[in-house]
Amino acid sequence: MAYEPILTRNVGKPEVLTVAGYRAAGGYAALAKAVGMEPGEVTEEVKTSGLRGRGGAGFPAGLKWGFIPRTDKPKYLVCNADESEPGTFKDRVLMENDPHQLIEGCAICCYAVGANTCYIYIRGEYVEPADILERAIRDAYEAGVLGDNMLGSGFKLDMRIHRGAGAYICGEETGMLESLEGRRGQPRVKPPFPAVVGAFGCPTVINNVETLCNVPHIIERGGDWFRAIGTDERNTGPKLYCVSGHVARPGVYEFPIGATLDDVLGSAGGMLEGRQLKAFIPGGASAPILAAEHRGVPMDFDSMAGVGSMLGSAAVIVMDDTTCLVRSVSRLAKFFQHESCGQCTPCREGTNWAAMVLARLEAGQGTTADRELILRMTNNMSGTALCPLADAAVGPLRSLASSFPDEIEAHLGGDGCPYPVRRYFSGEAG
Amino acid sequence: MAEPGMAQSATALPEEVRAAIDALRPGYPTTEALLLPALHLAQEHWDGWLPDEAILAVAEELELPPARVYGVVTFYDLYHQRPVGRHRIRVCSNLSCALRGAGEILETLRRELGVDEDEVTPDGRCSYVHFECLGACEQAPMMMVDGEYHGPLTPDSARRIVEELD
Numbered sequence: 001m002a003y004e005p006i007l008t009r010n011v012g013k014p015e016v017l018t019v020a021g022y023r024a025a026g027g028y029a030a031l032a033k034a035v036g037m038e039p040g041e042v043t044e045e046v047k048t049s050g051l052r053g054r055g056g057a058g059f060p061a062g063l064k065w066g067f068i069p070r071t072d073k074p075k076y077l078v079c080n081a082d083e084s085e086p087g088t089f090k091d092r093v094l095m096e097n098d099p100h101q102l103i104e105g106c107a108i109c110c111y112a113v114g115a116n117t118c119y120i121y122i123r124g125e126y127v128e129p130a131d132i133l134e135r136a137i138r139d140a141y142e143a144g145v146l147g148d149n150m151l152g153s154g155f156k157l158d159m160r161i162h163r164g165a166g167a168y169i170c171g172e173e174t175g176m177l178e179s180l181e182g183r184r185g186q187p188r189v190k191p192p193f194p195a196v197v198g199a200f201g202c203p204t205v206i207n208n209v210e211t212l213c214n215v216p217h218i219i220e221r222g223g224d225w226f227r228a229i230g231t232d233e234r235n236t237g238p239k240l241y242c243v244s245g246h247v248a249r250p251g252v253y254e255f256p257i258g259a260t261l262d263d264v265l266g267s268a269g270g271m272l273e274g275r276q277l278k279a280f281i282p283g284g285a286s287a288p289i290l291a292a293e294h295r296g297v298p299m300d301f302d303s304m305a306g307v308g309s310m311l312g313s314a315a316v317i318v319m320d321d322t323t324c325l326v327r328s329v330s331r332l333a334k335f336f337q338h339e340s341c342g343q344c345t346p347c348r349e350g351t352n353w354a355a356m357v358l359a360r361l362e363a364g365q366g367t368t369a370d371r372e373l374i375l376r377m378t379n380n381m382s383g384t385a386l387c388p389l390a391d392a393a394v395g396p397l398r399s400l401a402s403s404f405p406d407e408i409e410a411h412l413g414g415d416g417c418p419y420p421v422r423r424y425f426s427g428e429a430g
Numbered sequence: 431m432a433e434p435g436m437a438q439s440a441t442a443l444p445e446e447v448r449a450a451i452d453a454l455r456p457g458y459p460t461t462e463a464l465l466l467p468a469l470h471l472a473q474e475h476w477d478g479w480l481p482d483e484a485i486l487a488v489a490e491e492l493e494l495p496p497a498r499v500y501g502v503v504t505f506y507d508l509y510h511q512r513p514v515g516r517h518r519i520r521v522c523s524n525l526s527c528a529l530r531g532a533g534e535i536l537e538t539l540r541r542e543l544g545v546d547e548d549e550v551t552p553d554g555r556c557s558y559v560h561f562e563c564l565g566a567c568e569q570a571p572m573m574m575v576d577g578e579y580h581g582p583l584t585p586d587s588a589r590r591i592v593e594e595l596d
Contacts, residue, residue, distance in 0.1 A: 124470070
């Protein structure tokens, strides 16, 4: 019960924004320890920890590092700070409150894989977080943490911030690489995977902010310590849950991975007064919507997959009994329509059709065939594109049609949406 | 400064923008990788949007075909090809904010500023758009004014923030 926060322990302590303050709080001890180890040992420790990527896909981080070939080519780390999955804001909180934790995690990763350059690709809208990070990086250079001789180890590390310009697809790792290289963020054909041919044609690790923030703790306290936190061997470590929607105190809450909705609601002050839980999205806009009955299921990678959803970025969007799910899914469908890069036909056409069909339903002009139509579209979009955006768009659509058929039914009477229109949604949505 | 009598190229980047781009060059192994940062810098210089002359100047500076640069400009939401207000407001309208009243905030701005989305107020002071998730759902409903986040908003607080912009 008494869980000591790990990743967010420095949140709200402005003194850790400087190298000196961060050091006083125990920071950079892990990096000092890491540079005294063999690079391969560092990767092994991360493998032992069982750390899985916190950006959405849940790929084992140590395994990813292990794919970097031993070559004389330059190697890169690209830290994914593009945080654009609707409902997700944990990486912003980490960067604003504890930038050196991220810098330390990046530095350890770079040492482990032999990358002398790290780009932090941060979404263009995050102006203040980028400024905070920029200052912290400058400070780290001055303190000899970064630069030609990292902590006196002889290892050279150059770190810089690269600002995005507003495109969800750049959160997809090869879309991000295209964007970093100065192009439209259109995902690449894989293989080759970025570990072999990544940034500028060189071996590249791409890890999410939260993933990298776990790394100093793993090195400092050991992979076995980390592995003991969480649900089981496949779901280890601390996890940040971003709670938003109809709750009393929206925010980022840290738990051992595998917290239930009831756990996070407990921290977030419960539902807004007088409201009942209707449904929730456990992992951002791409995750299938779950009914209230799943409130006791651990929100970890495998348990969420087990109930037909996904942990994703652990963006928990809570919806009360006054929420129209057709309207909500319609809003998400517009998002995916806007964000499809247009490269693959099933995604470009499918996200567009989905938005049109949902808008029609929302306006009370749907037909009894629409539920079938939605399911058919989602089948055509699943696994048929170069990147996971189409599959992401399918998440909310399919769950609406398969788990909440009554919501669709209720819009077919000809009178449109039966829920009170409270001008909550943007004007264009009605 | 161009020498007297020398025609200024129609596509020249101002010296300070060029210097800022040059300062970034050592950080990237290719010139093309400078495109996004260069467009950010150019847009800042050209009052928040990218007229054709800015796009062509960036293309020339980085030795890229203009079509490549146009392709990038049109792909990203933060680059603009139309004039914007002195203050640029982006109202988050994705699900978390929508559930908490983003629609009301947009309507408040429309009423308060007297223009539609993507239009500039006659005095050139403001323009606003609805935007996809800005990554601040704990502040929902929220908006971004220039580089700064504001939330949680009420129609009243949104009105006050807009009134106080110079």
